[in-house]
Amino acid sequence: xxxxxxxxSFILLATAATAQDVEALIQKIKQKLDQVKDYEASxxxxxxxxxxxxxxxxxxxxxxxxxxxxxxxSKGVSFIPKGAVSVNLNNxxxxxxxxxxxxxxxxxxxxxxxxxxxxxxxxxxDVVLSTLYIDETNLLVRKTKTTTKENGTYELELxxxxxxxxxxxxxxxxxFNTKDYKLPKGVTFDFDDGTAKKPVNKxxxxxxxxxxxxxxxxxxxxxxDAVFL
Amino acid sequence: xxxxxxxxxxKISRRPRTYxxxxxxxxxxxxxxxxxxxxxxSYMNLLLQNVQDNFTLDKxxxxxxxxxxxxxxxxxxxxxxxxxALIAGDAISGEANMGTLRLLLTKxxxxxxxxLVKFAASFVYTIALLIWMAVMxxxxxxxxxxxxxxxxxxxxxxxSQILQITQDDIMxxxxxAFAYAAVALTVIAAxxxxxxxxxxNSIGPIxxxxxxxxxxTVVSNINVxxxxxxxKPWLFTSYLVGWxxxxxxxxxxxxxxxxxxxxxxxxxxxxxxxxxxxxxILLGIAITAFRKKDILS
Amino acid sequence: xxxxxxxxxxxxxxxxxxxxxxxxxxxxxxxxxxFLGQNGAGKSTTIRMLLTLVKPGSGSIxxxxxxxxxxxxxxxxxxxxxxxRPDMYKYLSAYDxxxxxxxxxxxxxxRKLLMDQLEKVDLAQRYNSKVKTFSQGMKxxxxxxxxxxxxxxLIILDEPTNxxxxxxxxxxxxLIINLSKEQGKTVIVSSHLLxxxxxxxxxxxxxxxxxxxxxxxxxxxxxxxxxxxxLETTNNEKALNLLHQSQWNAFVEPSAGLIKxxxxxxxxxxxxxxxxxxxxxxxxxxxxxxxxxYFLSLTNPENHVExxxx
Numbered sequence: 001x002x003x004x005x006x007x008x009s010f011i012l013l014a015t016a017a018t019a020q021d022v023e024a025l026i027q028k029i030k031q032k033l034d035q036v037k038d039y040e041a042s043x044x045x046x047x048x049x050x051x052x053x054x055x056x057x058x059x060x061x062x063x064x065x066x067x068x069x070x071x072x073x074s075k076g077v078s079f080i081p082k083g084a085v086s087v088n089l090n091n092x093x094x095x096x097x098x099x100x101x102x103x104x105x106x107x108x109x110x111x112x113x114x115x116x117x118x119x120x121x122x123x124x125x126d127v128v129l130s131t132l133y134i135d136e137t138n139l140l141v142r143k144t145k146t147t148t149k150e151n152g153t154y155e156l157e158l159x160x161x162x163x164x165x166x167x168x169x170x171x172x173x174x175x176f177n178t179k180d181y182k183l184p185k186g187v188t189f190d191f192d193d194g195t196a197k198k199p200v201n202k203x204x205x206x207x208x209x210x211x212x213x214x215x216x217x218x219x220x221x222x223x224x225d226a227v228f229l
Numbered sequence: 230x231x232x233x234x235x236x237x238x239x240k241i242s243r244r245p246r247t248y249x250x251x252x253x254x255x256x257x258x259x260x261x262x263x264x265x266x267x268x269x270x271s272y273m274n275l276l277l278q279n280v281q282d283n284f285t286l287d288k289x290x291x292x293x294x295x296x297x298x299x300x301x302x303x304x305x306x307x308x309x310x311x312x313x314a315l316i317a318g319d320a321i322s323g324e325a326n327m328g329t330l331r332l333l334l335t336k337x338x339x340x341x342x343x344x345l346v347k348f349a350a351s352f353v354y355t356i357a358l359l360i361w362m363a364v365m366x367x368x369x370x371x372x373x374x375x376x377x378x379x380x381x382x383x384x385x386x387x388x389s390q391i392l393q394i395t396q397d398d399i400m401x402x403x404x405x406a407f408a409y410a411a412v413a414l415t416v417i418a419a420x421x422x423x424x425x426x427x428x429x430n431s432i433g434p435i436x437x438x439x440x441x442x443x444x445x446t447v448v449s450n451i452n453v454x455x456x457x458x459x460x461k462p463w464l465f466t467s468y469l470v471g472w473x474x475x476x477x478x479x480x481x482x483x484x485x486x487x488x489x490x491x492x493x494x495x496x497x498x499x500x501x502x503x504x505x506x507x508x509x510i511l512l513g514i515a516i517t518a519f520r521k522k523d524i525l526s
Numbered sequence: 527x528x529x530x531x532x533x534x535x536x537x538x539x540x541x542x543x544x545x546x547x548x549x550x551x552x553x554x555x556x557x558x559x560x561f562l563g564q565n566g567a568g569k570s571t572t573i574r575m576l577l578t579l580v581k582p583g584s585g586s587i588x589x590x591x592x593x594x595x596x597x598x599x600x601x602x603x604x605x606x607x608x609x610x611r612p613d614m615y616k617y618l619s620a621y622d623x624x625x626x627x628x629x630x631x632x633x634x635x636x637r638k639l640l641m642d643q644l645e646k647v648d649l650a651q652r653y654n655s656k657v658k659t660f661s662q663g664m665k666x667x668x669x670x671x672x673x674x675x676x677x678x679x680l681i682i683l684d685e686p687t688n689x690x691x692x693x694x695x696x697x698x699x700x701l702i703i704n705l706s707k708e709q710g711k712t713v714i715v716s717s718h719l720l721x722x723x724x725x726x727x728x729x730x731x732x733x734x735x736x737x738x739x740x741x742x743x744x745x746x747x748x749x750x751x752x753x754x755x756x757l758e759t760t761n762n763e764k765a766l767n768l769l770h771q772s773q774w775n776a777f778v779e780p781s782a783g784l785i786k787x788x789x790x791x792x793x794x795x796x797x798x799x800x801x802x803x804x805x806x807x808x809x810x811x812x813x814x815x816x817x818x819x820y821f822l823s824l825t826n827p828e829n830h831v832e833x834x835x836x
């Protein structure tokens with residue numbers, strides 16, 4: 001018991017000691033993000049959900065400060081994961097009041113990242129907890145984990161390239177929870193070709209992934225409000 | 230033989246009952262189109278169920294001509310055997326009932342020829358019905374609902390799936406599906422023909438054909454393993470819905486559909502072969518029975 | 527005169543019941559051949575076997591001197607028929623029905639040929655009317671047109687006057703006689719009414735329970751020189767024994783029960799006298815003039831077991 005207490009108090013102390021630093025780090029990142037007032041990004045989205053077999057979609061992502069964000073696909077029929085709006089970091093960092101906690105460091109690839117936990121102060125916020133993995137040298141968020149009340153937990157992995165100076169990623173891997181999908185039996189009269197006998201891995205079934213690769217950004221060239229309607 | 234075939238087609242074309250089927254198909258399709266034009270959204274929501282909790286779906290164009298045709302065929306192809314039976318079940322027994330069979334058989338035509346020609350005429354009728362269905366369900370729907378990618382909702386064993394096929398990859402699947410449906414419905418025509426040989430009025434074989442199809446379809450859809458494994462493979466009705474196989478697109482490991490692919494072509498091919506075998510066997514039975522039959526009507 | 531139809535030892539069973547039992551007969555060119563029997567006697571089954579509708583159990587059928595089974599198409603091309611009712615495609619017009627069956631008979635059809643044929647049976651005015659609007663008589667006339675449109679050598683008519691009104695029956699008789707006399711066609715006509723065969727046929731067969739009872743020329747059967755005479759006596763056995771030893775033996779016909787003679791009507795008084803001379807008690811001695819009665823007596827002997835009252 002003593003041991004646990006001492007470990008806890010150490011963590012708390014450490015957190016307290018570094019809270020100021022973490023706060024500053026977040027502010028720095030926000031400043032970096034702030035240079036982008038709006039953008040229009042073009043890219044491709046690959047959705048990987050067990051029950052959903054959809055083709056790679058050409059997408060456009062529009063953003064405008066403070067928190068307007070819109071996905072558009074070139075085709076009429078498209079499935080966009082709901083939590084995907086959080087692909088923009090402003091939507092995680094933008095809404096003001098939260099408590100930032102330092103949760104130590106980790107490694108993503110060869111990069112050492114600082115783990116920062118953000119606890120919203122607003123009780124009504126859907127977000128319960130956001131965890132950011134921050135590359136302190138480049139002031140880039142490399143990974144986030146967001147736990148929500150309604151939509152489970154989703155993860156974002158960001159890879160930077162051409163637009164690194166604006167902190168805009170070239171590639172985002174968005175992982176999310178899905179609910180089980182089941183059509184009522186007998187409704188469809190399906191053709192049974194005898195291949196569906198393998199047992200299904202239920203756990204794997206419930207994770208979804210969307211991979212978005214951006215090919216270009218038009219930054220700060222103005223985006224009409226009508227786009228977001 | 231060609232002469233005989235023309236006469237048979239002429240006879241079918243002059244019968245009012247021939248057009249009942251076309252009218253029925255038109256009515257069903259128009260009702261479908263009207264209903265979906267008015268409130269397709271609810272149907273789509275029903276199919277999508279909780280998918281909308283996790284996904285934002287642009288489903289404005291999800292109800293498009295291609296999707297409509299699939300939904301219509303899904304329902305209609307279960308009913309069409311009745312319409313095929315209406316003509317093929319009447320082929321021999323109708324003439325027996327009318328009294329024209331004995332006159333027909335005192336003409337210098339062999340009984341084998343008569344069965345073949347009547348079967349061929351039923352086949353042409355089946356094709357005509359399918360073409361009409363294609364025009365109404367596919368092309369008219371495309372005109373009304375427009376063109377876009379198509380969503381296929383499918384139950385595969387324990388899983389349910391939503392497949393998306395891009396609009397440039399659909400038309401050939403419909404052609405293949407209609408061709409498959411033609412083979413499947415020809416089995417019904419051959420079955421009705423066999424029953425027709427044994428009957429002296431047309432109601433019997435029509436009802437018998439429909440009953441066989443209904444019973445087998447119901448048994449085919451009882452999802453109990455013992456039936457799945459032991460009974461299903463022996464029921465021709467299990468293969469009637471094989472046209473859907475052309476819409477089961479194959480996908481990569483990541484779940485991205487591969488354009489122009491089929492998930493299980495061998496299964497479709499085997500189903501086709503089984504259906505074709507049914508046609509030959511049934512036709513053989515019809516010919517043998519008819520050749521032996523004493524015409525007492 | 528050549529043989530058109532030759533039937534030898536024809537058998538046919540349905541579910542163990544012998545419908546046709548060892549039937550043999552021949553039809554010559556130009557005959558109007560009457561096929562007489564009560565309903566269920568096997569007429570229809572025989573006619574259906576001639577038209578390949580029913581497969582013979584055994585026996586041989588030759589038409590135009592060819593085996594029917596092996597030369598079916600060739601024979602049927604030269605055969606026309608009405609089997610029982612004249613049934614056509616009700617939803618087609620008279621013209622279309624005729625056209626369909628003419629084409630099925632393997633002939634080239636022209637509008638003129640078909641209209642001429644309809645003219646002959648007095649249906650040219652109604653050529654475009656659907657058959658379902660036709661009376662029985664009109665259907666029968668159309669049936670005749672269909673049976674004759676391909677100019678067959680052999681015409682087979684099964685109960686052709688069934689359901690016709692008196693005028694229709696008269697017309698049908700006239701037509702059948704005309705086919706034979708004027709056009710040299712061979713006609714087989716079946717009926718359960720002897721009066722009908724009597725006026726149309728030159729030769730006939732009588733069948734009962736699938737068996738041939740009699741066959742011959744109608745004129746012979748009507749001939750006074752071969753009148754059937756029935757005799758009932760107080761002691762038929764004794765009478766028959768005496769008859770067999772007398773000059774009358776030649777006229778005695780084999781028969782069960784009553785004693786039958788085939789003899790000239792004029793000799794009946796001499797027969798009566800001889801019977802009295804030989805002390806045979808006569809209960810009845812009855813000549814049968816009408817073919818109708820002859821037919822009934824052959825096919826239904828009970829009709830004549832009762833004592834004749836007059």
